[in-house]
Amino acid sequence: MEGVTVWLFLAILKNEAAAEKMISAMLELELTDAAVVDGEAVENLAARTFELFSEIGRMFSERLRYNRVLIGKMPDRATADDLARLCREDNLDLNDPETGFFMLIPCETWP
Secondary structure, three states: OOOOOEEEEEEEEOOHHHHHHHHHHHHHOOOOOEEEEEEEOHHHHHHHHOHHHHHHHHHOOOOOOEEEEEEEEEOOHHHHHHHHHHHHHOOOOOOOOOOEEEEEEEEOOOO
16 A cells, blocks of 8 residues: 555454453553553344344353454554564464454555
């Protein structure tokens, strides 16, 4: 992408321990230009909103899922690689769907 000047990272982590590990790695890399948002899994919202989903949830165990969303500015791909490495060293597997996911998105700054 021509004109890329910044990278946006997005992480959705499915448990508090994973969020704490990633936040610790972010602080080690001085990645403080970010936000942490408490989230709720779509199936939780559907179960509260639509009776059918509530019944299906009870049939397959009522496991409520919450998540943490981390979003912020990443200075470059090398720093993203460092963040992933630090997470792996702390046994946080960002490729495991039970953990969540991490994305790096190229963006252009807007005047």
